Amino acid sequence: MQRGFSRRILEGGQLLFKQGEASHGVYCVSSGLIALRCHHEDGSSTLMRLAYPGEIVGYRSFLSNLPHQTEARALLPSRICTVSKQTAERVAGETPGTLGRLANRCLKEIDRSHERIIAAAKLTNKERLADLLCRLMAIHGGQQGAEISMRLPLSRMDLADLIGVQPETMSRLVKRLEEDGLFSFAGREVRMPVASLQEAPELNSLG
Amino acid sequence: MQRGFSRRILEGGQLLFKQGEASHGVYCVSSGLIALRCHHEDGSSTLMRLAYPGEIVGYRSFLSNLPHQTEARALLPSRICTVSKQTAERVAGETPGTLGRLANRCLKEIDRSHERIIAAAKLTNKERLADLLCRLMAIHGGQQGAEISMRLPLSRMDLADLIGVQPETMSRLVKRLEEDGLFSFAGREVRMPVASLQEAPELNSLG
DNA sequence: GAACCAAGTTGACGACGGTCAATCTCAAGG
DNA sequence: CCTTGAGATTGACCGTCGTCAACTTGGTTC
Numbered sequence: 001m002q003r004g005f006s007r008r009i010l011e012g013g014q015l016l017f018k019q020g021e022a023s024h025g026v027y028c029v030s031s032g033l034i035a036l037r038c039h040h041e042d043g044s045s046t047l048m049r050l051a052y053p054g055e056i057v058g059y060r061s062f063l064s065n066l067p068h069q070t071e072a073r074a075l076l077p078s079r080i081c082t083v084s085k086q087t088a089e090r091v092a093g094e095t096p097g098t099l100g101r102l103a104n105r106c107l108k109e110i111d112r113s114h115e116r117i118i119a120a121a122k123l124t125n126k127e128r129l130a131d132l133l134c135r136l137m138a139i140h141g142g143q144q145g146a147e148i149s150m151r152l153p154l155s156r157m158d159l160a161d162l163i164g165v166q167p168e169t170m171s172r173l174v175k176r177l178e179e180d181g182l183f184s185f186a187g188r189e190v191r192m193p194v195a196s197l198q199e200a201p202e203l204n205s206l207g
Numbered sequence: 208m209q210r211g212f213s214r215r216i217l218e219g220g221q222l223l224f225k226q227g228e229a230s231h232g233v234y235c236v237s238s239g240l241i242a243l244r245c246h247h248e249d250g251s252s253t254l255m256r257l258a259y260p261g262e263i264v265g266y267r268s269f270l271s272n273l274p275h276q277t278e279a280r281a282l283l284p285s286r287i288c289t290v291s292k293q294t295a296e297r298v299a300g301e302t303p304g305t306l307g308r309l310a311n312r313c314l315k316e317i318d319r320s321h322e323r324i325i326a327a328a329k330l331t332n333k334e335r336l337a338d339l340l341c342r343l344m345a346i347h348g349g350q351q352g353a354e355i356s357m358r359l360p361l362s363r364m365d366l367a368d369l370i371g372v373q374p375e376t377m378s379r380l381v382k383r384l385e386e387d388g389l390f391s392f393a394g395r396e397v398r399m400p401v402a403s404l405q406e407a408p409e410l411n412s413l414g
Numbered sequence: 415g416a417a418c419c420a421a422g423t424t425g426a427c428g429a430c431g432g433t434c435a436a437t438c439t440c441a442a443g444g
Numbered sequence: 445c446c447t448t449g450a451g452a453t454t455g456a457c458c459g460t461c462g463t464c465a466a467c468t469t470g471g472t473t474c
Contacts, residue, residue, distance in 0.1 A: 064314050106313040113320035120327045121371030164328030
């Protein structure tokens with residue numbers, strides 16, 4: 001916290017900050033994958049965002065001076081660059097454009113959220129899952145011949161929390177996607193024929 | 208567009224700006240009610256936001272220099288203060304803090320969106336409708352004895368677009384709320400026993 | 415008043431999702 | 445080897461929602 005910047009290594013499953021904590025600064029993801037999850041009073045939770053390298057987390061609490069609304073946890077081994085609160089405030093004051101770039105992150109988050117609200121209203125759960133898998137495939141997947149495959153960075157429960165369904169329903173959605181021939185699953189290993197990209201018309205616009 | 212500021216009167220149903228248009232500046236709602244609606248390729252639409260007096264609309268396109276993602280339409284007779292693009296840019300450049308205040312609007316929008324995403328994931332449609340009606344009642348309603356009543360500023364289709372269901376389902380939700388004794392409906396006139404505020408436990412936290 | 419149109423409602427039907435309970439899998443530990 | 449426990453799956457049941465179609469309502473126009 002004394003020095004302005006510091007690096008931190010997180011293993012998969014480790015916590016970056018807790019929901020309800022006050023802001024200690026902003027965090028930049030150097031490598032890995034961070035999940036921002038909102039816990040509810042009833043014990044359930046919703047996965048609000050996946051933060052990839054280059055993205056910034058914790059800026060909402062930094063800008064608004066309110067407690068974190070989500071917890072941040074590494075899904076994969078991750079390297080995080082931490083900018084302490086004082087340093088961040090100093091840089092934002094001294095360097096023009098910094099605030100504007102942060103505002104741009106906010107706009108991105110707004111667009112992301114609006115897309116998700118619309119998707120929740122207009123698409124079926126199966127379509128939303130197929131969409132999500134395509135996006136994950138684009139990031140985590142590797143192509144082998146006519147197939148793309150990846151190791152899912154998310155458990156079934158995380159997928160369920162992201163789509164907004166129960167784990168049982170997630171199992172059924174996975175089964176239905178497999179029956180449709182769009183994907184095939186083996187635990188966290190997922191394979192997708194390249195043809196599937198064309199099969200799901202709405203997905204392209206969302207990429 | 209020449210002068211920096213101008214007032215504009217909109218009747219209910221009139222358009223403030225169209226989806227896909229380039230930004231011409233920012234708009235401040237002086238009185239009335241503005242609906243921000245996103246139209247989709249399939250002809251359907253989603254009501255993204257209701258903007259009340261004191262709120263600002265069109266700032267996303269202004270800040271990002273991208274076309275409006277929504278159309279803005281008056282639901283009630285409204286008075287709008289328009290700040291042209293050049294003026295807004297000049298003010299933002301000259302007056303420190305303006306950008307920060309705009310960023311605060313963005314944070315509010317993010318919080319609103321996140322609440323809505325969580326509500327969509329965790330609440331039933333009936334609960335979401337009851338929640339929405341309570342909020343509208345708090346703004347548009349007047350108390351008479353043990354009841355609060357209002358004239359809905361929204362059609363059933365608008366309500367459906369806001370909750371994310373079909374009009375037929377909205378009819379059934381309304382009927383079920385009436386059977387539960389939480390509300391009573393006569394066209395756009397809605398009445399609610401004050402006791403209903405306590406009846407719906409989750410609603411309080413969302414107010 | 416008759417004709418008309420949009421908004422809203424109702425019914426029937428099938429598909430989907432939440433819930434509860436039982437089972438399965440797999441990896442870690444004794 | 446057996447036990448344990450968490451994650452994941454499956455089946456059964458029921459309530460809800462989307463869809464299509466028919467109908468009602470209310471307001472506007474001629």
